[in-house]
Amino acid sequence: MSEQNASPIRHTLTVPLADRSYDIHIGRDLFEQTALWTSAIRSKQVLVVTNDTIAPLYLDQLLSHLQDFNVDTVILPDGEKYKNLDQINSIFDVLLEKAHNRTTTLIALGGGVVGDMTGFAAACYQRGVDFLQIPTTLLSQVDSSVGGKTGVNHPLGKNMIGAFHQPKVVLADVGVLDTLPERELSAGLAEVIKYGLICDLDFLAWLEDNMALLRERDEAALGYAIFRSCQVKAEIVAQDEKEGGVRALLNLGHTFGHAIEAHQGYGNWLHGEAVAAGTMMATRMSALLGWLSAEDVARVEAIFVAAGLPVNPPETMTGSDFMRWMAVDKKVMHGQLRLILLKGLGQAVITADYPADVLETTLASNA
Ligand code: NAD
Numbered sequence: 001m002s003e004q005n006a007s008p009i010r011h012t013l014t015v016p017l018a019d020r021s022y023d024i025h026i027g028r029d030l031f032e033q034t035a036l037w038t039s040a041i042r043s044k045q046v047l048v049v050t051n052d053t054i055a056p057l058y059l060d061q062l063l064s065h066l067q068d069f070n071v072d073t074v075i076l077p078d079g080e081k082y083k084n085l086d087q088i089n090s091i092f093d094v095l096l097e098k099a100h101n102r103t104t105t106l107i108a109l110g111g112g113v114v115g116d117m118t119g120f121a122a123a124c125y126q127r128g129v130d131f132l133q134i135p136t137t138l139l140s141q142v143d144s145s146v147g148g149k150t151g152v153n154h155p156l157g158k159n160m161i162g163a164f165h166q167p168k169v170v171l172a173d174v175g176v177l178d179t180l181p182e183r184e185l186s187a188g189l190a191e192v193i194k195y196g197l198i199c200d201l202d203f204l205a206w207l208e209d210n211m212a213l214l215r216e217r218d219e220a221a222l223g224y225a226i227f228r229s230c231q232v233k234a235e236i237v238a239q240d241e242k243e244g245g246v247r248a249l250l251n252l253g254h255t256f257g258h259a260i261e262a263h264q265g266y267g268n269w270l271h272g273e274a275v276a277a278g279t280m281m282a283t284r285m286s287a288l289l290g291w292l293s294a295e296d297v298a299r300v301e302a303i304f305v306a307a308g309l310p311v312n313p314p315e316t317m318t319g320s321d322f323m324r325w326m327a328v329d330k331k332v333m334h335g336q337l338r339l340i341l342l343k344g345l346g347q348a349v350i351t352a353d354y355p356a357d358v359l360e361t362t363l364a365s366n367a
């Protein structure tokens with residue numbers, strides 16, 4: 001392992017967004033370190049939102065540190081297929097039944113699904129209340145809990161209903177990853193690899209060297225991977241909070257990936273799995289454009305395979321299936337689909353300037 005992860009596993013980063021700046025704490029036993037996060041709670045009112053998988057594991061532990069507050073809880077059904085407006089309404093029901101006011105604080109205890117939904121409910125309730133992110137999957141610790149994208153799926157498109165709403169603090173406790181299923185750990189690694197591919201070749205090389213340790217859940221390796229991922233994301237979000245430009249690079253592989261997730265039925269392919277296969281499609285398309293070598297493509301494929309991730313889209317998905325789902329992508333502008341592609345490894349670009357037949361070949365060459 002390189003010297004970067006020899007340091008003790010406790011990192012704090014700030015997402016610098018003027019009066020909406022907030023800290024990300026990365027470490028172990030962070031629930032107990034209440035000074036890090038309860039200071040971000042404005043009043044006595046708190047609503048913890050979690051799901052029926054995470055509640056038996058971590059809810060009591062969290063509540064034991066909230067005894068000075070009046071806490072209500074919402075336990076959602078687990079799953080991407082429940083990331084919808086019905087569940088948001090069930091959060092509003094409790095907020096209203098329990099008379100939460102504008103000073104209330106919502107706490108998201110869970111993965112990206114719980115985090116995105118809790119954040120969206122917080123963005124909408126009484127036109128916006130505070131929320132904290134306590135991400136419990138690797139994916140949510142390295143990506144979804146940071147940057148303020150919140151929302152739900154629509155049957156016609158992934159994450160199509162939502163709002164930008166920044167949390168007040170993010171608490172990424174590596175200890176909770178002990179109970180994460182292996183498939184979910186791999187899904188999180190897809191987003192970690194993404195940061196290397198878009199802008200940090202040294203990090204990509206570090207990930208190649210440390211993939212086995214990461215999959216064994218070595219705490220120092222995970223701590224460094226979470227830290228570096230959040231650092232890259234914080235820098236990009238600080239430059240372009242609402243995705244007018246550079247933030248779109250964080251969607252490498254997502255245009256193809258969202259189409260896979262929606263087409264397969266939400267939850268059948270994990271988000272990170274779809275991102276891995278989608279990133280391979282973007283990588284192969286970049287090679288067709290002459291921007292990457294065959295060795296580059298093989299290198300990207302090898303790191304996804306080492307992370308335990310798929311490198312091809314579902315065999316049954318046709319080019320026209322992809323086109324149908326991709327037509328509603330949020331990066332469609334003036335009728336043109338902008339894609340995140342790689343000019344080189346560690347050098348992502350957003351472009352609509354590609355020959356249509358190269359996209360068609362990418363979508364059709366399914367294997
Ligand atoms: P998830 O929230 O569905 O969690 C994955 C599974 O792991 C679930 O079954 C969950 O109950 C379980 N789980 C969570 N923590 C656990 C733990 N510590 N121990 C045992 N089981 C645990 O999935 P995810 O991968 O965390 O998030 C995916 C979602 O995040 C997608 O909806 C995606 O669109 C969204 N996302 C959002 C952003 C953003 O910027 N807002 C970025 C990336 C992804």
Ligand code: GLY
Nearest residue numbers: 147149247250251
């Ligand atoms: N996950 C992409 C973003 O936050 O912009």
